[in-house]
Amino acid sequence: MSVVTSRASDPVVTIGGETANPVSRKVPIVFTAVTVIAVLAAISARSGDTAFRFTRSSADPTQLPEMHLPVCPTLWVIAVLLAVGTLFAWRRLLVRRKVPMWLVAVYGTLAVIGFLVWAGVGHAIPLVGLLGGALSLAVPLVYGALAGVIGERVGVVNIAIEAQLLSGAFTAAIVSSVTKQPLLALPAAMVTGMLVGMVLAAFSLKYLVDQVIVGVVLNVLVIGLTSFLYSQVLVPHADQLNTPVRLDALPIPLLSDIPVIGPVFFRQTIVVYLMYVAVAVVAAGLFRTRWGLRLRAVGEHPKAADTVGIKVISTRLWNVALAGAIAGLGGTFFTIGSGIAFNKQMTAGMGYIALAAVIFGKWHPIKATLAALLFGFASNLQNTLSVIGSPVPSEFMLMLPYVVTILAVAGLVGKSRAPAASGKPYVKG
């Protein structure tokens, strides 16, 4: 008898002892397409320069000169780099390995720069404005996405993000107008967001109403209520109730002086800084703490959690409430965060986009944040390009962020798996 554990005659390709991956052709194919487009762009490019501006105003502490890139040569350089990346991706495919994430990121950045150079001929691309706007469009999305991630991770589908953002925006406007203390508006908005979350939790956990129903209905309900109160109360008493005091930007010493990065990230209001904190805390909390472990257990396998003595219903309740508070905080960005008075439906479907970011980000706080940022970037790219004048009809420019999202989801992200018990009520026997 001889002991057989593995056989040398194994015909299968394995590399370095690692297991081989059954092909994802998506990335190489997308790369190839992008490279072809880049080459076409380089061939057809108009001659001229595209300027990149690194400072927003002459008041910025660090002044950098504009960088002028000649369009044709730059595009050729980029096209060649992209081609190299594409070859690399195909090579990886041949040896059945994944294209590393950093390469995708570098590739994407190069492609975007190429696009800016191509589209901005004869104009200046204000980098700070472009990135800063992207961030500010993403802020409520990030908050909303965090709320969505927490909700789904604990097993409650949070469709009511829109309602939570809107109620937060509403409360913040009123509290800040009445007290003239925008800082007071933050906890107030969190409380209203939390209330919406509690209603969601109460109906879906206590009365076992389908979570999607409650979420959808809460959105309608909150839109109805805030619009009602807006036209009945806020409009007639706009002076007292709807002149929100804006949060001041608080530049962070030193950090805010870094060129480009500084003004974009560190010359912001407290709502934005709280967002950084929230993302970090939720990401670390979910995967490294007892809170996160229990929360995820309840969302993946509530019965298993129950059998080890975790109270499923109350875990869900409090975390959905927490999620509501986070989204409520995000809602403040619409009003006191940007200095706009409340008006009807001012969240304009952002809650649904945040929901998309949750899924796009595969229920992971960091990835969802990146998804929100991508959306913000595409939106603001649209703004910048339509301002400097684009030959494409404005409606098509406005489609850009949505199309980019679809392409990204279909082309790069693909299948994603929700937490197993998300959306399912927990009923004890």
Add this chain to the structure above:
Amino acid sequence: MKLELREITKRFGALVANDRISLAVEPGEIHALLGENGAGKSTLMNVLYGLYASDSGEILLDGVPQRFTGPGDAMAAGIGMVHQHFMLVPCFTVAENVMLGHEATRFGGFLNLDAARDKVREIADRFGFDLDPDALVEDLPVGVQQRVEIIKALSRDAKVLVFDEPTAVLTPQETDELMGIMRQLRDSGAAIVFITHKLREVREVADRITVIRLGKVVGEASPTATNAELASLMVGRAVELIVHKNPPRLGEVGLAVSELTVIDHHGTHVVKNVSFEVRRGEILAIAGVQGNGQTELTEALLGLQKHVRGSIRLDGVEVSGQSVRHLLDAGVGFVPEDRNEDGLVGDFSVAENLMLDRAHGEPFVKAGSVQQRKLMEFARSKVAEFDVRTQGIDEHVKFLSGGNQQKVVIARELSRELRLLVAAQPTRGVDVGSVEFIHEQIVAARDAGVPVVVVSTELDEVSALADRIMVMYGGHIVGIVPGATSRSDLGLMMAGERMTEGAAA
């Protein structure tokens, strides 16, 4: 700690799952609970563990009445339970699963995973398990998951331990290991409730036996009772424990597999260049410890695996690469290993589940319409024929007990015109009476000239059914041996030792 259940009654609607059941378990005792599928064993244990609230009755620990509002209370009182359906979070690691609910933390609620790993290693060492604390549970074979479940229960130092069918997915060696653990625990003074359908185990390890039928205690038995006695007490009639089967009348080669390789979604090669044949009228049993490629092999036979190389021929026709539907239509019967996930739609009625794999055409769908009357007749006859215990054919399958669910799957797969039957763990969790029946059905299919592939970790089952036995280890075929091969030889092969040089393809 002494456990006493007094007059426990639990109803599910009209159904009385536990009818005034009383049970006492002394410290230092292994108390076996026997009963056919749906007798109410798990229900009783779930009441004990605080998962279900009983309608009446009392739970006493050391004579003190307890009030459990949830498992948390039961655990605090010193009760631990290994559940019939694993209570593990699939996307957590072993260590995370074990620590869940009583996590060791550092400052700020951060998890102390090192402590959890040490705990896992410590318990695993104590009982001689081999377990990587950082493995993801979903990647583990079922047998190993069972160990995790056991470690989970042990990690809390429970004084009363409930094992609800822990051996259903274990190999003989693993089962022996577990019984050793149970004896160890008993000797250290724990009160143990042990539920199983395998009479051999009961007689080997139990100190006392209580038998439940239709929610009532029908009697006690001594561990010295014979298998036949125990079986008839459980089922209420005499049970044949040996499958009567004639020598095979071998026909032509029905299934021919050559150089088959299967790559799973992680890119791991789980079946490696495997070749074998099954003739018409023959049962080939695939034995092996869970996770050695059997599951993937059977799935490949039904076209469920995406990345497959090599050839699969059915009656000489190449079928690899065909759609599942095509293979089903071509006459492949398939009993999946995991009936809940793969074999049944829990929210469908019994009748609907019986037509699940024939939803696209004759005989149940004509001109696009489901033939309700035909389906109902069919369902009634199958429920009667396979003795499925249900409140009606429109009962949702998820409300059936495990064994009865299994019968629904078997009934469905055996009621088609078959050219190949692939059955994975066909009697997992099924009571002795039903095992007998299911085995008879499989043998009948073979006698009708169908080539049969049975995958089982249960050596009794393998021996009972197999005309030939193929043992897999690490994705390879270790050997193909005659049906009469001894348990001990099989056990060695299952550990990767090759019996017959060159028998493997």
Add this chain to the structure above:
Amino acid sequence: MNESSRRMQRVLREITTGSALVPVFAILLAMIVGAVMIAATNVDVQETSGYFFSRPGDCLLAIWQAVSGAYTSLFQGAIYNFDAGNFTDGIRPLTDTLTNATPLIAGGLGVALAFRVGLFNIGGQGQMLIAASVAGWIGFSFNLPPVVHLLVALLGGLAGGAVWGGLVGILKARTGAHEVIVTIMLNYVAFYLVSWMLRTPGLLQAPGSSNPQSPPEAANAILPKIFGPGYSTHFGLVFALLATAVVWWILVRSGLGFQFRAVGFNPRAARVAGINVSRMYVYALLISASLLGLAGVSQVLGTVNTGFTSTIDAGLGFDAITVALLGRSTPIGTLLAALLFGAFRAGGYSMQAVNQVPIEIVLVVQSLIVLFIAAPPLVRSIFRLPDPRRIRDQGLRLRRTKKAGVSA
């Protein structure tokens, strides 16, 4: 026990335990909340409440008048107008309700069908817009014989919706892209696409006009009025009812529907049973989107046939979700829910015109109704209806059977 006697028992039990009353009480409860809002916004109530303590009767009377007035007009705008004098005029509100319900029936069915396959189709807006544009374009740019023109436009619209939804299905099947993301995004894409076509001469814009609006539909392409020219109800209703029957047949009786439901409940088991899951997703989205397309078509060829704008969907894509959910994703339930919502829409107009009640109240009342109906225990405890906990498993079972789990 045989099936029919069990069914009888269940019906009996629903009546004796007050389950049948739950929807009634849910509506009542929501309307009480609505009444508070109506009273609070009423000018007379505000005025009289200023001196409530010196003459409370004034205030109470004002409240009564405000609330009863509003709900009377709601009723008279939705069901029957007693002030009209004769029956032919009095019944007109009911026909308006039917008109308003028409797109909700079709759209609700679309969302419901997708739900049953485990898909959440939030893309109603986009699918309606595309369908309406195609149908509208066929309707105004050709000269075809009667009936033919209508049918071609109708089918064109359904196809348009189906393409827009099928795109989602194909992306999901091919790349695994989640339908929730794609449908949300495609709503915006459709909106901007249609907006652009409407302001581009030669596409959808009315010739000679500079407004982003299409020309009126040709007479032959217009859905005829069912009850004659005096009533708004058009043949879209017939198509919507037909669709209800078809969807009922698909879901309850057909082999395809069986596969749909299997996929909705347990895609893994469905796959093992030989059902091509991705194909079912594509089929389901095709059907779902053509139903939403029907909603769009009925808008553009029936309700607003004088030319359309990019708001022709009128938020119905989202209302359809609520309707489907209220109807528990069953065809009959959806039909009833759509009628209820249609009545609120119709009644809302007259409530606003007659009593100057802010239109948002209707939105609030509607959503509360959905919440309350979906939570029978809450309604029971508020109205102290008998609690059927004794037979609780049956209730659970009922609830569980109705829906495939949808996780978004």
Add this chain to the structure above:
Amino acid sequence: GQAPTSATNPAAATSAAVAGFKPCMVSDSGGFDDKSFNQLGYEGLVAAASQLGVKPVAVRSNAVTDFAPNLTNLVSQKCSLIVSVGYSLADATIASAKANSSVNYVSIDDTLDADHDGKTDIPNAKPIIFDTSQAAFLAGYAAAAYSKTKVVGTFGGMNLPTVSIFMDGFKQGVDYYNTKKGATVKVVGWNGKDGSFTGGFEANLAAQNTAQSLIDQNVDVLLPVGGPIYKSAAAAIRAAGRPIALIGVDADITKTDPSVADITLTSIQKGIDVGTKAAALAAGAGSFDPTPFVGTLANSGVSIAPFYDYESKLPAGTITDLDVLKSSIISGSVKVTSYLSK
């Protein structure tokens, strides 16, 4: 409070209306608090009603499908005059007016000429439209004169004629200034056909970021066109940290929204309120006149608001230039083109 002893008529009528006169209004989906044409129309109606001593009825539409039912309901409420606000109500208004010849209609922003024969289709309806490009032309000229950075910007809610007419006139005004003064002031956000749009008429983040993108192009005059979106522009201006002037539309926003007075250069006024009020008063007095009203500089239907504090910041002579320019436009010697003049 004190209970009143007898019912008093809250509105003290200053001129009597014909018996049973009931003025009504339907909004489009913006609603009556849109800081734009719906609101102005409503204010005009309310002003007329209180002068006539009658109670107006106003209903709001949320979508195209609401227009017809709302009109029908107002008719059955025995309204004698129905004002429909916004071009999108035109078809529904024509249909309703055809069916109810005894009711008078006023349509804001549309010519009610669905058959494009150059004449109103129905005798009982009065179109009120505005050639705002004329006033916007003046604003463009003033903006070009004011600009130090030599870049001025504009953006709109959506690319609709009633929106782009402002942007069009504005650009022509800047171009006129350039040719007149040999200057090179650039307009960003509108190229004569298309430009920068927020995709809707809400004062929200999208609008604010669009304004921000314009500011990043170094503009120092900003013309946001579309109801409340000027508020987002104002918020962006306040965050910009350098002086940027705002131009309002529809009403004189210095007056209607004092919070932005300090940054407002001027406003392009569109006399919807005045026009509505006049039409309602006439109808109330029994002398409804269906002749279309086209607001122009000549009849003061459109105009630019005073510059207030900004007057001193304009280059010397600009005010005089503007006065001359205004007369030239009125006389036709300077041509302003728009969709209305095509």
